[in-house]
Amino acid sequence: MDPILLVGFPAVGDFVRCHSAIRILAERFPDRPIDVVTAPGNVAFARFMPHIRKAWALKRQPMELGLAERRNLAGELRKENYGSAYLMTSTIKAALIPFMAGIPERIGYPQELQFGLVNRLPTGWLRHLWAFGPRKTRLYEEVCSIVTLGAKPMANVDWPAPQMIIPAAELDDWRSRAGVEADKPALTIFTGDMESPRSWPVERFISIAKDYSDQGWAVWIVGGPREHNTANRIRAGVPQAVDFTTTPLIDVMYQLGASALFLGVNGGMSHAAAALNIPCVLIFGSNLSYLHAPVNEHVRLLEPPISTPSWIKDTLGVSEERVREALAGALEEARHPQSA
Known part of the structure; x- marks a missing residue:
């Protein structure tokens, strides 16, 4: 049957959340291959998502239309003979890709009034569109609603959560390359950008x-350039901690997959850890x-x-004591799921 194209989000966390939509499509159309379009950095994540056959990379260009790059990608997509495209991100720029590729069925919400570029709308699209506003509907609900054409889940049945799986052999190979002891549990920390109100005071992470x-645990700090300075500060207080913030993105997946426990803030790494089924404590x-x-x-x-007043967006009100209790509880639940 004709393959399906899903046009996802460029941000890591938003892209991971799109896997709920992919799982729904895979169940509804088991004979149709599913490919995705996303930012280049997410291609490394896509290979660990069940049901994705191939990931196409599209460079993010926030201030530009990027017509030439979209035209080139559309030319490649046209060769695949996609029958349907599902637009997770409801923008004109995203809708141009399947339109230029000649994909006959292009499904999504016309948030930027891209009628024609999108030619099949979910049921109740106008009411749903109004409810979006400044993201009033959860992204999880939005992407699932797009692929179900506006249908709601049945009573007592939830839409599936994102899922990522790393083959055990690949994890073993990474442990060997990184010199990681397989029998030593690791607490992995994602601090986010310390300049952002999303983060948590570095002294508490330390x-x-x-x-x-x-x-006796290993302590790993994951992320990218924005987290590197914080990793240095944590290592100054805990020299045994390992700074993984300068490693390739593909290795971050192995670091998360090899973790026994994850502590993080709002961000893409936290969504990836959750999808990998790692016990997580997340601070918001x-x-x-x-x-x-x-x-x-x-999670x-x-x-x-x-x-705390609702207009205070930072995380200062989350105490170390609550984090310690949550980490202990998450670990206990992971070890004894039936008694949790």
Whole structure:
């Protein structure tokens, strides 16, 4: 049957959340291959997502239309004879790709009034579009609604959570290359950009890292250039911690997959860890976890107390004590899931 193209988001966390939509499509159309279009950095993530046959890279150009690059990509896509395209990101720039590729069925919400570029709209699209506003509908719900054409999940049945799987042999190979002890548990920390209100005070990360290091755990700090300075500060307080913020993106997946426990803030690494089924404790600002957090069941979410004014977006109200309790609980649940 004709393959399906899914045009995803460029940001890591948003792209990972699109896997819920892919799982729905794979169940509905088991005989149709599914490919995705996303940012170049996400191609490394796509290979660990079940049901994705191929990932096409499209460079992100926030201030430009990027017509030439889209035309070139459309030429390659045309050769694949896609029958349907599902547009996760409801923009004109995204809708141009399947239109230029000649894909006959182009499904999505016309958030930028791209009628014609999008030629099949989910049921109740006008009401749903109005509900979006400034992302009032969760992205998880939005992408699932697109691929189900506006249908709601049946009673007592939830849409699937994102899922990522790393082959055991690849993890073993990475451990060998990185000199990682397979029998030593690792606490992986994702601090995010310390200049962002999404993050958590570095002194608290250091305190948690020291606790686990003193208990014989490995402590790994993951991320990219934005997290590198913070990694240096954590290592200054906990010299045994390992800074993985300068490694290739593909290695970050192995670092997450080899973790026993994950502590992070709102960001792409946290969504990837959750999709990999790692026990997670994630810290969010006030009233933000419902909209932005992963929906995987094994994720524990911490926000400032409800007495904190809703307009305070930082994470200062989340105490070290609550984080320690949540980490211990997540680990206990992972070890004894039936008793949790």
